[in-house]
Amino acid sequence: MSVIIRCRGVEKIYRQGAVEVPALRGVDVDIVAGDFATLSGPSGSGKTTLLSLMGGLDRPSAGEITVDGQALGDLDNNRLADLRLRKIGFVFQTYSLIPVLSSAENVEFILRLLGTPPGEREARAREVLAQVGLAGLEARRPSRLSGGQQQRVAVARALATRPAIVLADEPTANLDSRTAEDLIALMADLNTASGMTFLIATHDARVIAHSRRRIEMIDGRITADEGHGAPVAA
Amino acid sequence: MLAALAWRNLWRRPQRTVLSLISIALVTGLLVFMLSFQEGVYGAMKEATLRIFDGYAQLQPPGWADDPTLERAIDRPAALVRQAERLRGVGAAAPRVNAFAILAHGERSYGAAVVGVDPDRERRVSSIASTIRTGRYLAAGDSDAAILGETLARNLDLAVGGEVTVLGSARDGSVAVDVLHVVGLYRSGVPDLDRTILEMPLARAQDTFGMQGAANTIAVGGPSLAAVDGAVPALRTLGRQAGVSLRDWAALEPALREAIELKYAVAMLFYATLVVVVAFIILNTLLMSVLERTREFGMLLALGMRPGQIGAMVWIELLGLALLGCLVGLVVGGGVTLWLEARGIVYPIDPRLLAQFGLPTRLYPALTPLSALFGPVALLMAITVGGIAPYLRVTGLTPALAMRAP
Known part of the structure; x- marks a missing residue:
């Protein structure tokens, strides 16, 4: 199994004035291709911080993270942005769509950043929107979509560039149970059908129940890693 | 995007x-x-x-601005006037003799600037003619006529029809004397002009001051200042070829x-x-x-x-x-x-x-x-x-x- 994300000795300390708050205390973990993994734990356990560091949204205080073989510490902000664009798809809890763009334009936006030609871009946007069950809603702006539909657009956008991995941070947190179930099923189907790798930070038991690999965190440390992957020896 | x-x-x-x-x-x-x-x-x-007296630009002999004496003159002004008037933007070019003299009438005498002008051309360069309050402006056939500012006339106790004696130095240093008849009084609204300037026919001034057909300056007029400003480069070239300087409006009125x-x-x-x-x-x-x-x-x-x-x-x-x-x-x-x-x-x-x-x-x-x-x-x-x-x-x-x- 090829490793998509590798973390070694990852630490993150937040400074609040003179006070240092450790959020991650030496995390070692590998996310391998095809994983449908959840990262769970109580609030403040470091799930979101770890996801942010894996996605290159922040830099660790110590340790090393590689994505698809590329050490994130070697990259400046621009190259880090390029890596996110090409290798990682994100689904966030909220604020994930550009409000002034339609569903299709939101998906196309990321393809434009990649320099995809217009025809190919439009076709790919239609394809992924249909894949997440939003055919016919291409022209709608986020304000005219339900919460679940918005998250589906976010998933479609994350898939559009065929990334190495999709990182999702509490994707069901703002959804009602039915919509949340649908979204989880959608992501699980995509993982099964296309082998797309998912890592989902969540404390939603339904999401955890769907996952094939469960990574648990407490106080900035991985305390359990069960399922498809195996914990990395410290 | x-x-x-x-x-x-x-x-x-x-x-x-x-x-x-x-x-x-x-x-x-x-x-x-x-x-x-x-x-x-x-x-x-x-x-x-500029319209009152200066004109929108002037062609002057070198050094005239710093030392305006009769010795500094444009010897053959007629050709230069014709060439200047052919330039685009130039409406008229008026040659002038600019002398300083004592004006006397009766018991009174005052120093003044005596300007010899070509009346027809001068009308198109300066608005003095339109500010005549008593009498008339100079005309083409005039010989011993003169117009002067109301203040100057009052100082000399002169009126239209009166005689004024001009006493100054000619170009060669000899004494220049003439007696002119006042045909008009102007009030330009500019106190300095009304107090100091007398205008007389160009040919008579050239005679009186021994200019031998020369002029001291050529005032340039036109449809507008902007038009003449547009012609300044050409006027400058023309002046350079004739050995004279061009002073644009800013040089004429630095204040x-x-x-x-x-x-x-x-x-x-x-x-x-x-x-x-x-x-x-x-x-x-x-x-x-x-x-x-x-x-x-x-x-x-x-x-x-x-x-x-x-x-x-x-x-x-x-x-x-x-x-x-x-x-x-x-x-x-x-x-x-x-x-x-x-x-x-x-x-x-x-x-x-x-x-x-x-x-x-x-x-x-x-x-x-x-x-x-x-x-x-x-x-x-x-x-x-x-x-x-x-x-x-x-x-x-x-x-x-x-x-x-x-």
């Missing part, structure tokens, strides 16, 4: 955008009008001052030029303050919008947009807003100015006070490239440069922190 996104972002809060546009447009329009009004008033002042420059400097200070204040208001609005959208920028960074691209998008929003506002201001301000340029503005001030500055009671703004473009360009530049602040803020964002922003 960035431009399209920036444009849509501008209209996310239409009220805020419209208010910002109105602010920019108002200031732009105001600047266009105020500068045009200044241009118009200063243009009228220049026209009025007027300095006064106008000072007024412009003071006005520009005011305009610059206005521009800076409005630029700060607009930038503050944009900065607020940037702060509100910090989470969104974090999301865009997370998606893979480079920090510089997001900064550029914000800058484009700012520039788009400024460009649109300036364009509206330019169209509205320019339109109002053009309308007033055709109708004129009656300035609510005592006409006698305006007359002292050679100004008419109805003033006309003049929309020029400077007055039309200064405001928009200054505002655009101020806003563009000020846009560095939101740009730096956006490019300095860390995606994870930005996405946690309140």
Whole structure:
């Protein structure tokens, strides 16, 4: 199994004035291709911080993270942005769509950043929107979509560039149970059908129940890693 | 892509955008009008001052400006006059003999400038002829006629029909004496002129002062100062070929030029303050919008947009807003100015006070490239440069922190 994300000795300390708050205390973990993994734990356990560091949204205080073989510490902000664009798809809890763009334009936006030609871009946007069950809603702006539909657009956008991995941070947190179930099923189907790798930070038991690999965190440390992957020896 | 996104972002809060546009447009329009009004008033002042006597430009012998003596002369002025009058923008070229003499009448005598003029050409260069209050102006066939300012005539106790004795030095240093008959008195409104200048026929002055057909200066007139200004390079070349210098309006009236420059400097200070204040208001609005959208920028960074691209998008929003506002201001301000340029503005001030500055009671703004473009360009530049602040803020964002922003 090829490793998509590798973390070694990852630490993150937040400074609040003179006070240092450790959020991650030496995390070692590998996310391998095809994983449908959840990262769970109580609030403040470091799930979101770890996801942010894996996605290159922040830099660790110590340790090393590689994505698809590329050490994130070697990259400046621009190259880090390029890596996110090409290798990682994100689904966030909220604020994930550009409000002034339609569903299709939101998906196309990321393809434009990649320099995809217009025809190919439009076709790919239609394809992924249909894949997440939003055919016919291409022209709608986020304000005219339900919460679940918005998250589906976010998933479609994350898939559009065929990334190495999709990182999702509490994707069901703002959804009602039915919509949340649908979204989880959608992501699980995509993982099964296309082998797309998912890592989902969540404390939603339904999401955890769907996952094939469960990574648990407490106080900035991985305390359990069960399922498809195996914990990395410290 | 960035431009399209920036444009849509501008209209996310239409009220805020419209208010910002109105602010920019108002200031732009105001600047266009105020500068045009200044241009118009200063243009009228220049026209009025130069038209009275100087002409819009003068061809002079080298050194005349510093040492205006009869020895410095243009020996064959007729050819130069003809060549100058053939130039585009030049309406007339009037040769003059400029001498200094003692004028005497009865028991009274006064020092004065005696100017020999070609009456027909002089009428097209100077407005003295139109300020005759008593009698008439010089005519082509006149020989011993003279006109002088009312103040000078009063000082000499002279009236139309009276005789005035001219006593001075001729070009060769001999004594120049003549007796002239006063045919007219003028009141130009310029005290210095009314007190010091006597005009007499050119040929007679050339005889009296031993000029042997020479002239001291050639005053240039035309349909407008702008037209003659346009002909200045050609006049300068013509003068260089004939061995004489050209002095444009600014050289002829340095005090007027300095006064106008000072007024412009003071006005520009005011305009610059206005521009800076409005630029700060607009930038503050944009900065607020940037702060509100910090989470969104974090999301865009997370998606893979480079920090510089997001900064550029914000800058484009700012520039788009400024460009649109300036364009509206330019169209509205320019339109109002053009309308007033055709109708004129009656300035609510005592006409006698305006007359002292050679100004008419109805003033006309003049929309020029400077007055039309200064405001928009200054505002655009101020806003563009000020846009560095939101740009730096956006490019300095860390995606994870930005996405946690309140």
